[in-house]
Amino acid sequence: MNAPATKVLVIGYVWPEPRSSAAGGHMMQILESFLTQGWDITFSSPATIGEHKADLTALGIAECAIELNNSSFDDFVRELAPDIVLFDRFMMEEQFGWRVEKHCPDALRVLETCDLQSLRDARQQRLKDHLKAHPHSEDFSALFAPALDDEFQLMADTDIAKREIAAIYRCDISLMISDVEAQLLTEQFKVPAALLHWCPLMLQPPTEPFVPFEDRAHFLSIGNFRHAPNWDAVLWMKNSLWPLIRQQLPGAQLHIYGSYTPPKATALHNPAQGFHVMNWAEDALQVMTAARICLAPLRFGAGIKGKLADAMLCGTPNITTPIGAEAMGDDQPWPGMIEHSAPALAAAAVALYQDRERWTQAQEDGRRLLARRYNAATHGPALVACLEHCRGNLAAHRRDNFTGSMLRHHAHKSTQYMSQWIEAKNRPL
Structure with a gap:
């Protein structure tokens, strides 16, 4: 029996x-x-x-x-x-x-x-204290490496x-x-x-060919708006990162997807600036696959980041901070770029967006990382x-x-x- x-x-x-x-x-x-x-x-x-x-x-x-x-x-x-x-x-x-x-x-x-x-709450408080003491700061290196x-x-x-x-x-x-x-x-x-x-x-590591560089366009950011680190990242992009990216790529477009979109988020929607608040994505992997770069400029948080795992699954290189990358990778190359300040993040985003060879290498780095760490x-x-x-x-x-x-x-x-x-x-x- x-x-x-x-x-x-x-x-x-x-x-x-x-x-x-x-x-x-x-x-x-x-x-x-x-x-x-x-x-x-x-x-x-x-x-x-x-x-x-x-x-x-x-x-x-x-x-x-x-x-x-x-x-x-x-x-x-x-x-x-x-x-x-x-x-x-x-x-x-x-x-x-x-x-x-x-x-x-x-x-x-x-x-x-x-x-x-x-841990997430303590880091959020540390960010608030830092911004209070340095209201115009755009470099958060001190917060990212404790x-x-x-x-x-x-x-x-x-x-x-x-x-x-x-x-x-x-x-x-x-x-x-x-x-x-x-x-x-x-x-x-x-x-x-x-x-x-x-x-x-x-996760199931991807085995099929990824959508290539030339068949993709635009930047993407995704995350539940109820999650405080995601909302902070949206505000930082709106006020600091995105204007710097648009200075160098005037036609660039950023599509921001998230569930439970509040009015304060939809109020940021500005097509003239290429800043699009898109509400919830019916298929997150589909919109991720269409994007050329995933932006995840997280200034605080904990755990590991599903959006970055999704980006790797879709072959979409990412630009993030040490908080975003924490516990996500290993000693092998990161599938994108990790930076500590708004100017450095923007410069990395622009460079990777335009460099087909480096972008393709980052895409394959993500595939290998998924197989090593998330199988x-x-x-x-x-x-x-x-x-x-x-x-x-x-x-x-x-x-x-x-x-x-x-x-x-x-x-x-x-x-x-x-x-x-x-x-x-x-x-x-």
């Missing part, structure tokens, strides 16, 4: 939208790795359904809406009896972790960190870092999309390496093997994580009582 399929419950911060964000794409890649094993997956979320939600039921994944601070989840999770529970970002572990532990104590608890929000210990100093006293890293300790395994962030956690925050698993974007055939099985190993050694794994056990003991009690108080307060009289 065949053993029953492994049951997986995913508790999503949002319903996955793979065409809107890298986080949504990464979640779908994780789910596909589980489906390949024949695992039985249920995806749940307390969030409202977004405009571009993936059709999970078409993949054979059950969907279930859940509520915050409501004991109905207890009955749901007890009846489901999952073998693995995946929390999508630390806020979901805070909300539901104690309920999972109470009703399914033997379930493996996995955290999809997406990126370190505490040592990991400097990042630790920025983060260590923040509430969000304490919450985020506590959730990592409380879980059995945390998935790290960035190996730089895994290094930060192990070396500076002293998180045991056994609690972390490197799980970058999992789904490598990372999918590695993820499954990690989870199965932890499940097979769960008692010892948890015994070795005394800090996590201690944090669960204290934090879950306080969270439980707060949740129960909110639920009681919300009951009709």
Whole structure:
């Protein structure tokens, strides 16, 4: 008799939208790795359904809406009896972790960190401080090359870092999309390496010929407008980079695509300046394939950048900053150019746009980087093997994580009582 399929419950911060964000794409890649094993997956979320939600039921994944601070989840999770529970970002572990532990104590608890929000927020604050002190600065070299210990100093006293890293300790395994962030956690925050698993974007390396240089035109930038680093990059392009590019390429056109376009973004649309805010792209890879250069001038952020992975998939060289390239590459040539200031980024963009030989080499550098670093055939099985190993050694794994056990003991009690108080307060009289 065949053993029953492994049951997986995913508790999503949002319903996955793979065409809107890298986080949504990464979640779908994780789910596909589980489906390949024949695992039985249920995806749940307390969030409202977004405009571009993936059709999970078409993949054979059950969907279930859940509520915050409501004991109905207890009955749901007890009846489901999952073998693995995946929390999508630390806020979901805070909300539901104690309920999972109470009703399914033997379930493996996995955290999809997406990126370190505490790192992203600390870098955003550092940028704000820099701009306040140097309002006319266009060179951000000092922000782009801090040592990991400097990042630790920025983060260590923040509430969000304490919450985020506590959730990592409380879980059995945390998935790290960035190996730089895994290094930060192990070396500076002293998180045991056994609690972390490197799980970058999992992609199928392209094998077909790319669209060549002469069949492409224009610059492209893409990203969810709700994501603060993307919006900051749009403003920097509008105010600094794009005018410099247009000075040297008067006919240049920039097409900016993004989901959930707010009025403040559409207000920047200016065809006379070649600055086009295009709203959401139905097919991001199609518009990326038509562009000659992808611009990603990110001044802060964390994790790894789905837009740059998409650019490599499409054979579109990119111009970015060290923040954009962080954890994306290795010691081999980057598929584009990395610069630290607005003038240098603009000069690089103009040079690469016009240099067919260099552009074609960057295109092939991207193909090779995808095969080396993001191959789904490598990372999918590695993820499954990690989870199965932890499940097979769960008692010892948890015994070795005394800090996590201690944090669960204290934090879950306080969270439980707060949740129960909110639920009681919300009951009709």
